[in-house]
Amino acid sequence: MTIKSRPVYGTLTPQAGTSHLLIADAEGAAAILDLAKKAPAGFFASAEIMYFPGSEDRHHVDALKALAPQKFYEGPSFAAALPRLRQILEEAHMGLRLYVAGTEVLISQVELAANAVGVDHRAIQAEHRGSLARRVQCVHCKGITENVTTQPYTCSHCGLLLLVRDHYSRRIGAFQGVCINAEDPTEIPEKEEIFR
């Protein structure tokens, strides 16, 4: 059964706007390349692309540059680029449209940054590509663990064994992790790698 808070993502679609900011990590580049096929002429002349290739090979970088965006930024990680993104959002005017493609972790972080300046997550075009790894918050110690791929997982803060739920918080930008063996801590279910 699906939990209502589990985000559902769409397909990047060009929006009416005066400028466009497209953010992607790893496989998310392919979503921008697909959007380019549907984009009206001149779309990328008023667009900035922020890309985090991670361990991807270089061909995505070259393909994105070939779209000739007004600005192209390549960064080592989203965290490293967050001050830059915040500055862009704070200085931008209405008419800027936001697009994000790639991992759920990236999507959640972009939505949080946009939300902080009053942009609703529904106003952001978001497409999931690549890894299913999750950002999870332990409900017990509140610690957040990035890139969780197993079910259950061990909290990187308090060490409890946590069940990753589909219950998602947009305010925190994370799924909920709940202790899986509270009654009997000696019962240790096997970890399965299911969020790859």
Place this chain on the structure above:
Amino acid sequence: MKSGSNRIEAVVTDVVTVNDLVKRFHFQRVDGGLLPTFSGGAHTVVEMRDGDRTRLNPYSLMSSPLDTHDYTISVRRDDVGRGGSLFMHNQVKPGHRMIISNPVNLFSLDLRARKHLMIAGGIGITPFLAQTSQLAGRGGNFELHYSVRNEALASYADVLKQRHGKRVNIYRDDHEERLDLPTLLAGQPLGTHLYVCGPSGMIDWVRKTAADAGWPVENVHYEHFAAPQPGKPFEVTLAVSGIGIHVGENESLLEAIETAGLNPPYLCRGGVCGQCETNVISHDGKFLHNDHWLSDEDKAAGCKIMPCVSRFEGKSLVLER
């Protein structure tokens, strides 16, 4: 809890003539207590007992949400309407006891916004009086652009200027003053929310201009209560209750259903909130849909009707009520 059943016994404590078309009414609780808390943009439904007929009309609360010892509304006189505004203007005096509903907000501020940009036309100013008071009280960032026919009909323009100074911009039609909306929209910081209340033509213009300028629909808020329009009388069969009713010329379908003794849910009585949506079982004739709720597909299919504002012309109409 059944919506619409939360009635407050109120007394009119003051009636103030604002200008040739507008009167302001102050309400307090009969028992002297505080009225329920509300937020800027909320409305109350006022029950008007006029001889043997009862009208229930929604009016935006314009007093400050920070002060609930009274509620105030402003009523623009409509000489060709169904008579609700004329009843308020001509019959309601200080001391008059009336039933008003708990406040309901279908036009609330999005408080995540970095800035609130408000566009008002005519009597559409009323919800913004409450919203600007609410925002000013907490240091909110807002700007109001208010179009009026002329100085004499510029309801509350002076009060707003006095309270909020340069944040308030007035445009007088008879001085050829026009809001340059595309330029205004282009200069707003990302995260601005836009609110519009006024005549339907103005709402359509603002929504269209904003969409063309790349404003997401999530950032554009509007409120337009469709006052129920008079029309030809018609007959309706309420299948669930097994009764037939007659809807008079100056009566809404919702009012006729209520007169028959039923209590369908409602909140806004203005075609906005969707509470009174009613399924059509069969019909032979033409719907006059006046609401902002049903989709164009539903309207074309004739499968639903909003009895608060919409009417019917034809041979027979059977509703699931």
